[in-house]
Amino acid sequence: MNPQTSSHENPHKTIHLGIDLGGTKIEVAAITSTGECLLRERITTPKHPNKQTQYEQILSSISKLVDRAETDLKQTRLTLGVGIPGTIEKHSQRVKNANTVCLIGQPLQDDLEFLLKRRIAIENDANCFAYSETHLGVGKETKFESLFAVILGTGVGGAWVVNGQVISGANGIAGEWGHNCLPWLDEKDKPLQNCYCGKQGCIETYLSGPGYANLAQQQFGITADSHFLFSKKDHDTSAGQAYKDYCLRLAKSLAHVINIMDPNCIVLGGGLSNIDSLYEDVPKIWKNYIFSAGSKTKINTQLLKNKLGDSSGVFGAALLGAKVI
Template identity: 40%
Template sequence: MRLGLDYGGTKIEGIVLGPDGGERARARVPTPRFDYEGGLEAIRSLLERLEGEAGGRIERVGIGVPGSVDRATGHVSKGNSTWLHGRDLRGDLTRVLDRPVKIANDANCFALSEAVDGAGAGAEVVFGVILGTGVGGGIVVHGRLVEGVNAIAGEWGHIPLPAPLDDERPGPLCSCGIAGHVEAWLAGPGLAADYARRRGPAAGEAPKAQDVIDRVATGDPVAEETLRRYEERLGRALAVIVNVLDPDVIVLGGGLSNVSRLYETVPPLIRPHVFGDRFNTRLVPNVHGDSSGVRGAAWL
């Protein structure tokens, strides 16, 4: 059996998968925030609990974390769980759990999950996309995760928005500190901020992304205009992925992946920016939902 762990900022979730990929047990505990040693103990205790529920020894452990994971050292950086930065998480968990541990970025885990037995199952090249509070991505080729020599493969959120219009320059500030990145436009807060800019300062506090989506359904013309701009920008950004990677399928995850019209509106907006005469890449919603990350960690 194998254990997947999703080490988030507020919770640590674990899932046990059998050899057939079927779920044997699942549990979650609160994350001991800013307590590195407490996190190790929470994971050790969670593994013991899940072994008892699954009825057997867990031989393999994979863990997904926010941020960049150094392939050589296993150290985590650039994530919002700052207490993990610079620590030998892989080595420490291997010691505490007394078994091998693999570690990867949580967006990579999402992509792997959907490629193995999700929306991208059977495809040769899968690009997994996270559209949530941030923008992330992961690449799976022939069922294997591609991390890259710098461990940043798939980080399309930190490229400039392609072909920016005059009113898109220099663009909003990204979480990494550089203006105009894809994440600054296409993450949930970016969508909400774009709506607020169009509404003007008299409109009051900026809503959340889901509020904007809800207002589209009620016929709010500014919300509709904002979502149309979002779709067009998403088309431009994904066209870069198609031109570089040429994936069989692009799987969307994160909160904004639940906007059902994206799967109809965005592909025609990708096509004009794709080189060549053909555009057969499929844009699809994820299958495993919030479980994709933890399932992908198990498949590591």
């Protein structure tokens, strides 16, 4: 479907809508050009056993959210950016690598542009998070030349922003570090876990919330979710060791990134970014794995907690949408 080009003109210049399309919820936010949030609403992502039906229900939900936001704001045809759990394949313009599988293969951008009668921006959700933290969060005051954003949640993702711009990459997968194998493997990292992507030993199988809980169950016989495990790290020997192992694996995985791109800043998002001790404990370890001329060399890369909340991609989506004319 093609958008109706005659109605594409005249987007509102100062209020921008963002949508964060996730597997469990869809969120809309309206922000001003300076990042002031005017409106925010979340709904549950539709579920349906038939993928095409679910896809159409998602389109309809986004359309209703946009309509409702514009009614509340007394505006029409605001600029819109949409963050998705996947990427748009450049050649086909269809969604790929989405863990909300009903999106895979769909011409999501065309369909939304037709439905909403405007041009929109669509970007990977990790890229949206990186963009929002660069311009409204950790990078607002301190301008970082390069920033690597990490999502530690149900899955593990990553994204690059260099000189204020998202780096999508030749294949649209820049920053997809979660599906590299865990580097500098120890015996305790084996056997390698199967990943949904078809490979074994992916970083995601160690550092995602479900991955962490799974390993704690296998190695220490603890049955608990990742948040409960972290809350017990100072009170239970096994939970404490599981936490140390997590820090070591995160430090190695981030050192791998630093050795390749050497960013000024690494910002964490996703539910596990709320573990405050990570920001002190991980940099103490990563220096052992970062290539350096001497052990006393200061590592300049900063590991920072997000400033806009663990799921701020919706603001980045809105900012990216504002660039679409």
